[in-house]
Amino acid sequence: MFILRSIFVDPWPFWAGGIIIGLLVPLLYYYFNTALGVSTGYGNLVKIFLPAKNLQWIKTKYAETFSWRVYFIIGIILGGLLSAILSGNLGITTEMGRFTAIAGWPGVLNAVFFFVGGILLGLGARIAGGCTSGHSIHGIANLHISSILATIFFIIGGIITANIVRSLFLGGAW
């Protein structure tokens, strides 16, 4: 079954992923009049996991704790799980590509490294008003200036730290 294998087992070509992800933008407007976006839902997670109920921003913006944004987040996790199950790649792993392969750090340091990077992602997304899905895909597809500008600086930031990490911790290899 070539077609099933192409969908569920083999990695997709870039355009296949691009088409599905791009179609989400008009589809979410058609069904729910809602913009594609993931990072705003992390505010719901703050309300769920951290003592933040009295913070003004959480109170006003996240009146409903378990809103559709939480369901979207759960769905994306399940999508990754489904992909791993169907392609036979499911398994709990402490690998993170060439980073864990080359840097060879103890697990605790790796955890701190990714946690600190995560803080920058969460903080930056809120200050910039969106992330790769909300700004870079949804926003640029709608030709929003703020999204084009934000995306340019997302990329500049990524180039800076990825190259620093590469030369400091990955020995410039790769």
Added chain:
Amino acid sequence: MDKKLGFLAFGVLFGFALSRVGASEYDLIVGMFIGQDYTLVGVMVTAIIVGALGMQVLKKFAQPVKSGEPLKVSYKELKKWSIPGGLIFGFGWGITGACPGTVLAQIGEGKIFGLFTFAGMIFGTYIYARLKEKQPDL
């Protein structure tokens, strides 16, 4: 369609696509930033083009929104903090090799360190909420 169930279903599709195309791979995201692998540039450019064309088609519909209400495209206004915010986000993107959507697919696939990126993102959002108490225009 119930909005919560609908987003759950579209989330599954989104996560599945991110995972299948390799967007949940550290090597592909960081590889893009160090000029070694442009797969994800192709994914993003295709998604933007398809999204833009899709929005144009949608606007031609007599009823662009299924329920019949007028189409309301969400616009994020440009603020003085947009550029530093974008840079901070980018720093995190280049360090973790993940973004707020792809880290979720990583977790689904069983990548343990994705959980730390995810926890950091929640904490970073919490820091934002605290900063915003003192700096309302953030």
